[in-house]
Amino acid sequence: MGETTRARFDDDVVIEASGLERTFGEVVAVDGIDLAVTRGEVFGFLGPNGAGKSTTVRMLTTLLRPTGGTARIDGHDVEKSAAAVRRIIGVALQDASIDPLMTGNELIRLQAVLHGISRSESRSRGAELLARVGLAGAAGRRVATYSGGMRRRLDLALSLVHEPSILFLDEPSAGLDPTSRLALWEEVRRLNSELGTTVFLTTQYLEEADELAGRIAIIDRGRLVREGSPEDLKSMVGSPTLRVDVDPVFLESARRVLVGFGPERPAREGRLAIGLDEGATRVAEVVRALDDAGVTVSHLELDAPSLDDVFADATGRRLEGAEK
């Protein structure tokens, strides 16, 4: 019985990596990571620039050979059965790389032919996809005339032509305006909930990972540093974070006061942060203590744990672009 359960669980793991590694000369871009993404999940792969997210995606999507470890997509080895992997995955890579001389329609049809879809089917499916990503009106225009957001949406449509069961999105909302970003999130949610598409999403935006992913892995310097649901990861950090801005001359005296209330946490320059047990109920006490020490506070805020706190807790650094 136990074996049957395990077999069923293994069947449901559609993205699996074991000790996956990639080096470029002396540089270790991905340093032996293990992953197990189950069917129907939206899996967020969160990390700063250069952490190894794209390198991992390129290995999982057969674009780059691993220098160590193995990876399987729905049971197919990415090296030995690359063709089988390519048939079942959809990929929207970073930078929406699309031929600017072609029109949206032409690219959709090309993509369909490459996947062996008949002309008549590609026509109807392409029209439907372009309409869904809001490009029906621009389908006959050359990509060179598209905005960055339109290119992203076309890229997403191209990756969906063959109705893949597993979708890889590498930094899908990088460079998008807020409206386009929300529309993209909506589409990812729809694909996942209506079609059951497994989504592997890399992002450096905490909000995006928080909004979309049921489970998150945090990667830093090629290694996985945390993995779990956003809620679990946040609860692991524990207490809320109290952030205090003070004049640089008071920095050391403020630090001496604050560490009496909780462990110091990483913060940007000119700011101090501590984990504050019991949160809001002790803020007044902290303020009084700072006042007694003669520290002038210019700004103070109390935040429930965020994914940035999780990242900071795991790495001792803040994510690039994070405000805190």
Added chain:
Amino acid sequence: MTCSPTRLAVALRELKSERPTVSAGAATGLRLARVQTLALTRRSVISEWRQLGNVIPGIVFPLLLAAVYTHQFTRVILLPGFPVVDSFLDFVLPASLVQSVSFGATEAGTELARDIENGFFDRLRVSPCTRLPLLLGRLGGAVVVAAAKGVLIIAIFLLFGAEIAGGPAAAVVLVAAAVLLVIAIGGLGQVLAIITGSQEAVNATFPLVFTSIFMSSAFFPTNLMSGWFREVAEANPVTWIIDPVRRLILDGWSWSDAGQALAVPLVISVVTVTMAVVALNRKLGSS
């Protein structure tokens, strides 16, 4: 171990039913590769069509050069040892054609480098398309442009009084040889594109191709050359293509000349396209 007749019959039936499936799979694979190559060729032709301005210098410059040389070299054709021609125009036709198609020949490599640079090549690579259609498809545009240029250049030459002694069949060989030459040069451009991933690096080879035409029998017969230049010209594959093509134009139809005119660029094409496939396989293994 025993095997009942029923089980044996079932096993045989399964075996029989598997056979057509396997060959059908291979046939489907080949059909898909053909369809993919055609689709990628179509894309490549569209790209060429939308950058038609790039084609014009490749037609104008060789025609201008042919016009200038024909007027400058009116007495050159009287030199002892020079092929018997009515006009230098007849002599220079294959040179003009080769020169014209060479203008667009590196384009296949440049376009591939552009796809690699802007990342579109990755999108093609994550589709279930094998490597040969990816490369051949990218050559398709250059091939169509070369064929069109060939027909146009021959038509213009005929209009200005050139004669092709080998007749229409020789004209077809002329165009086919030019097309094969484009594949040969384009394949080499693709090798460079794959190795460097840079359009500039591929473009930098154009002067080499251009110079190799001048260092052949394109504008002067090798028997009237001397010294190292003659040795270089005689060893130059461009000469091996131009000489038989020229004999088809000046002397008339000959199967052996037609064969040589096509075989030389065909062999080079096979070599360079194979090199491109090998380079791509290596690249995908190492990057």
